[in-house]
Amino acid sequence: MRALSSLPLTDRGLHYGDGLFETMRVVDGHIRLLDRHLGRLVAGAGRLAIPLPPMDTLRSSLEHAAEGHRDGVLKLIVTRGAGGRGYLPDEHPDPSVVLLRYPAVAPDTINAPVTVRLCDLRIARQPVLAGIKHLNRLEYVMARAEWRDPAIAEGLLLDTSGYLIEGVVSNVFFVREGRLFTPGLHQCGVAGVMRAHVMACAERLGIRVEEGGWRLDDLLCADEVFLTNSQSGMRPVVRLSGHRTWAVGDLTRQLQLALGADA
Amino acid sequence: MRALSSLPLTDRGLHYGDGLFETMRVVDGHIRLLDRHLGRLVAGAGRLAIPLPPMDTLRSSLEHAAEGHRDGVLKLIVTRGAGGRGYLPDEHPDPSVVLLRYPAVAPDTINAPVTVRLCDLRIARQPVLAGIKHLNRLEYVMARAEWRDPAIAEGLLLDTSGYLIEGVVSNVFFVREGRLFTPGLHQCGVAGVMRAHVMACAERLGIRVEEGGWRLDDLLCADEVFLTNSQSGMRPVVRLSGHRTWAVGDLTRQLQLALGADA
Numbered sequence: 001m002r003a004l005s006s007l008p009l010t011d012r013g014l015h016y017g018d019g020l021f022e023t024m025r026v027v028d029g030h031i032r033l034l035d036r037h038l039g040r041l042v043a044g045a046g047r048l049a050i051p052l053p054p055m056d057t058l059r060s061s062l063e064h065a066a067e068g069h070r071d072g073v074l075k076l077i078v079t080r081g082a083g084g085r086g087y088l089p090d091e092h093p094d095p096s097v098v099l100l101r102y103p104a105v106a107p108d109t110i111n112a113p114v115t116v117r118l119c120d121l122r123i124a125r126q127p128v129l130a131g132i133k134h135l136n137r138l139e140y141v142m143a144r145a146e147w148r149d150p151a152i153a154e155g156l157l158l159d160t161s162g163y164l165i166e167g168v169v170s171n172v173f174f175v176r177e178g179r180l181f182t183p184g185l186h187q188c189g190v191a192g193v194m195r196a197h198v199m200a201c202a203e204r205l206g207i208r209v210e211e212g213g214w215r216l217d218d219l220l221c222a223d224e225v226f227l228t229n230s231q232s233g234m235r236p237v238v239r240l241s242g243h244r245t246w247a248v249g250d251l252t253r254q255l256q257l258a259l260g261a262d263a
Numbered sequence: 264m265r266a267l268s269s270l271p272l273t274d275r276g277l278h279y280g281d282g283l284f285e286t287m288r289v290v291d292g293h294i295r296l297l298d299r300h301l302g303r304l305v306a307g308a309g310r311l312a313i314p315l316p317p318m319d320t321l322r323s324s325l326e327h328a329a330e331g332h333r334d335g336v337l338k339l340i341v342t343r344g345a346g347g348r349g350y351l352p353d354e355h356p357d358p359s360v361v362l363l364r365y366p367a368v369a370p371d372t373i374n375a376p377v378t379v380r381l382c383d384l385r386i387a388r389q390p391v392l393a394g395i396k397h398l399n400r401l402e403y404v405m406a407r408a409e410w411r412d413p414a415i416a417e418g419l420l421l422d423t424s425g426y427l428i429e430g431v432v433s434n435v436f437f438v439r440e441g442r443l444f445t446p447g448l449h450q451c452g453v454a455g456v457m458r459a460h461v462m463a464c465a466e467r468l469g470i471r472v473e474e475g476g477w478r479l480d481d482l483l484c485a486d487e488v489f490l491t492n493s494q495s496g497m498r499p500v501v502r503l504s505g506h507r508t509w510a511v512g513d514l515t516r517q518l519q520l521a522l523g524a525d526a
Contacts, residue, residue, distance in 0.1 A: 007270040007277055009361050014270055014340065016400035017280030048401070049408065073348070077277065080404075085336070085365045087400065087407035087431060098272050102348045124389035124451075125423055128405055136399035137279035137350065138311070141343075142391055144350035145312065160388055168350060188387075 003061070003099040011096055013079030016087065017135035019096075020044040021077045025231050026066045026104075031074065033230055034062065036193035041078070044132035050080050050095055065099055073102040073231060079135070105231045111256055113248055114153035114227065115239040116167065118216070119143040122160040125187040133190055144168050152241060154227060156219075159188050163213045170229040171195035172237075173209075174222035175251045181218070184211040194228040201258050207251070224249030234259060266324070266362040274359055276342030279350065280398035282359075283307040284340045288494050289329045289367075294337065296493055297325065299456035304341070307395035313343050313358055328362055336365040336494060342398070368494045374519055376511055377416035377490065378502040379430065381479070382406040385423040388450040396453050407431050415504060417490060419482075422451050426476045433492040434458035435500075436472075437485035438514045444481070447474040457491040464521050470514070487512030497522060 012018035022041050025032040038059065045052045052058060065074055077098040080089055121143040129136065143155055154167040164183050166172055171192040173182045180202055185191050199209045219225065225237035225246055234256050236248040275281035285304050288295040301322065308315045315321060328337055340361040343352055384406040392399065406418055417430040427446050429435055434455040436445045443465055448454050462472045482488065488500035488509055497519050499511040 004272065007272060007274070009267065009270060009363060011270070011277070012404075013277045014274070014342075014361070015284070015398070016404050017398055018401060018404050021278070048405070075348075079277075085338075087403045088411070089404060089408050091411075098277070100272060121391055124387035124392075126387035126402065128384055129387075129401060134401055135278070135280055136401045138281060138392060138397055138399045139389065140350045141275075141279050141281050141352060142311070145352050148351075148354075 003097050007096065007098070008082050010082040011079055012081060012083040013077065013096060013135055015083070017137070018048070018089070019050065019077060019079030019135045020048065021075060021133055021135060023230065024062070024074045024076070026069055026072050026074055029067045029070050031062060031066045033193045033197055034059070036196055037230075040133060040191065040193060041076070044134060045078070047128075047132050048080070048134065049089070050078065051093060052078065052095070053097065061099070065101070069101050072104045075100040075102065077135070109232050109235075111233045111235060113236045113238040115151055115241060116154045116156055116227070116237050117147060117152050117241040118243070119146055119155040119157050119168070121146065121157065123157050123165050123188045125159050125161060127187055130188050131185045131191040140168050153235070156240070158216065162215055163187075164216060164219055165189040167227050170227035170232075170235070172219075173198065173226050173228065174219055175224035175249055176222050178251070179210060180207050180251065181210045181212065181214060183214060192228055192230065194230045194233065198228050198234060198255060198259065202255060205254070205258055220244060222246070224252045226252045266360050270359065270361070271345050273345040274342055275344060275346040276340065276359060276398055278346065280400070281311070281346075281352070282313065282340060282342030282398045283311065284338060284396055284398060286493065287325070287337045287339070289332055289335050289337055292330045292333050294325060294329045296456045296460055297322070299459055300493075303396060303454065303456060304339070307397060308341070310391070310395050311343070311397065312352070313341065313356060315341065315358070316360065324362070328364070332364050335367045338363040338365065340398070372495050372498075374496045374498060376499045376501040378414060378504060379417045379419055379490070379500050380410060380415050380504040381506070382409055382418040382420050382431070384409065384420070386420050386428050386451045388422055388424060390450055393451050394448045394454040403431050416498070419503070421479065425478055426450075427479060427482055428452040430490050433490035433495075433498070435482075436461065436489050436491065437482055438487035438512055439485050441514070442473060443470050443514065444473045444475065444477060446477060455491055455493065457493045457496065461491050461497060461518060461522065465518060468517070468521055483507060485509070487515045489515045
């Protein structure tokens, strides 16, 4: 496996967004939640029928890159590679692998309370692409372009049928009467690795997470709301701009404590 | 305006499919339907808020490229350019321009009758991105990957609500009792330049084109069906695999004749 230093103009990642990515947090030379990132990549590659490099090779390349990049962010992009003209994928694609390093997120954002807004853009329902982290991200660009106020940390997204799905770069959970809920992602949305990690952590604490279809009204009735993201951990939502405020709740704090150094 | 020879790995075209493209037919050193291609590009750039190079510069660069490429295909890609990390677009983006040359389509495909199939994949409904030719094309890759039989020229696409939208690389028209219909593209689909050209041509002949929401059953009741594409012109559909056959109809022939050298 050889990571590219520039992209051939014929790459299908550019032409069609025909590929996948993972954005991983590196702390002290180690990638957090690496197994979960690789698991999602494998799931996405299966869905898109993109052959990945051998998992051992991929893992050791990532670990090696992390060693040389003590703290920060590693972004891995895997595309279907260069293609002939046209949508038809090659029967035996030769994927392109791109590995990029970015600075660490500001430490004071990790697990920190946030104000969010509701985006006007509604996410399209496409079960064939739901959950995986593919390169077709224009909806998220359009949603993120709706605000520049740095006091707003995140935008919440409903889908075109009015169901709550996620944040632009996070997943959303809410608590009501001691029960923990998160939107199902079978129609759209990205199944975040921190979402999966928080769900597993909750199960270990005996807290069942209910996945399903909920609307804005369900969120507005919640007792606690928090967001998950592999870079910034578990952030309590203390205000939905134009709607209401929340205190940081007990269940949120309990889960943050349980996540500990993984958040 | 300088077309790139390779793409920086930080380009938002790769990371998010954050850009647009046009695929243009070149005949005798001239680009067919250039005004319509540029018009759609401008509409798409407006929708995505990507600043284009001055139109005169863009047009003369394309015309110059066509002169040196007598017959074939020119593909223009315009992305939002390199970006910082994250979905938020730069306030003053510096777009990337890529220009690629491909061989001409086989002459015997132009205006030639075709057999098509119905794709399993349903196109998602996303009005914010409908009609424009953006770089988020994974749905079309997935749909095109459904068949490799070279006897099938095209796959027809319904949307997730069951409405007929288009072909993977074409738009679709059908005739019933002397009236001409084509799917509206306000929820999804690409508004092809040949579609617009055929509609204008029909209007000149006094034939009104009715845009709307139609289902597979409407297509199956049609007297004539044809596809439009800027490379292959107006192709009569003579068979929908597993469903029915059609003869090449009078209105189809009349429109093909009227299009003449533009097809």
